[in-house]
Amino acid sequence: MIRLENIEKEFDLGQIKIKALDNINLTINRGDYLAVMGPSGSGKSTFLNILGILDFSTSGQYFLEDYEISSLPDKEQARIRNKHFGFVFQSFNLFSELSAIENVMLPMSYAGVKYNARKKRAGELLDWLGLNDRLYHLPSMLSGGEQQRVAIARALSNDPDLILADEPTGNLPSDKGEEILETLEKLNSNGVTIVMVTHNDAQGDRAHKRIHIKDGKIEWRKVCA
Ligand SMILES: Nc1ncnc2c1ncn2[C@@H]1O[C@H](COP(=O)(O)OP(=O)(O)OP(=O)(O)O)[C@@H](O)[C@H]1O
Ligand SMILES: [Mg+2]
Structure with a gap:
């Protein structure tokens, strides 16, 4: 589905480059x-954003698939993002002035x-959840x-x-976090690909594959049985 080759990301802050x-x-x-793990500042969110x-x-x-993303026109990139990817962030990122159902309707519009x-x-969908x-x-x-x-x-x-989920349970008490994780796992068993950033070892162990990022590099990777 996706192949990344020699991906590097440098932030240029003038005096320094990160x-x-x-x-x-x-x-x-x-x-x-896939679970993406590693210490704070190691590059997990940067990886997920890319x-x-x-x-x-x-x-x-x-x-x-076989398309090199940066060679595609902006409109096609936006279409892929909207149609093929779903994002779940640590801080939910809902529109505060829109109701639950309006928030869910927005990407479809x-x-x-x-x-x-x-x-x-x-x-x-809200009923299902x-x-x-x-x-x-x-x-x-x-x-x-x-x-x-x-x-x-x-x-x-x-x-x-x-x-793509960036610490989807990070702001939740553990029982609520468990519900979210089970929901993601139910989706995965229906064939949806899941990439989840987590700090939590027990959560990482539930994924089928794990990568551990340190200082922007994949330090180790593991495929679970
Ligand atoms: N927009 C940006 N401009 C400059 N530096 C950035 C930017 N975004 C991230 N960085 C730097 O890149 C590095 C990786 O950040 P990133 O947010 O990917 O870490 P992370 O692994 O997600 O950390 P955390 O677990 O705390 O969320 C950090 O050193 C961070 O300060
Ligand atoms: Mg992060």
């Missing part, structure tokens, strides 16, 4: 469940889905776990092939 990623080589297959085409490497190549179809799908009585709540009226479930519903709205 090499956030260095010589990253990795293949992600369809259906993988994988999600939210940012670009300074050198190296990123192949999605960018994808050109008609209003009634958007509303139906958003309602079904146990939020059928919270459709018209604003994020501020929802608990952290509920907000993260809305964010997952939003990530799923365009039926993505790949979910």
Whole structure:
């Protein structure tokens, strides 16, 4: 599905340059469940942003299927991001002035889905995530776990092939975190590819593959049985 070759990312801050990623080589297959681990500042979020085409490497190549991402026009990159990728962030990133259902409907409107179809799908996703009585709540009226479930519903709205999650349980108490993890694992068993950044060893152990990043390099990798 994805092949990364010699990916490097350097942040140029004028006086200093920070090499956030260095010589990253990795293949992600369809259906993988990959945990990305490593200390704070090691480059995990930078890696996820590049994988999600939210940012670009300074050198190296990123192949999605057989397309080299940086050679594609901006519009095509945006279409891939919207249609094929779903993002779940540590801090949920919901629009505070939009209700739960409107937040979930938004990516579908960018994808050109008609209003009634958007509303139906958003309602079904929120129902699936146990939020059928919270459709018209604003994020501020929802608990952290509920907000993260809305964010997952939003990530799923365009039926993505790949979910990129940056510490999706980081801001949740452990029982709520467990619910989110089980939801991601249920999606993975339905064939959705999951790449999840986590600080939590027990969570990392549940993934089928693990990479450990240190100082921007893959320090070690492990494939679990
Ligand atoms: N936009 C930026 N400009 C400059 N430096 C950056 C930028 N984003 C990240 N960095 C630097 O790149 C390095 C990697 O950051 P990154 O956010 O990827 O770490 P991380 O592994 O996700 O850490 P954490 O676990 O704390 O979230 C850090 O040294 C960080 O300060
Ligand atoms: Mg991070």
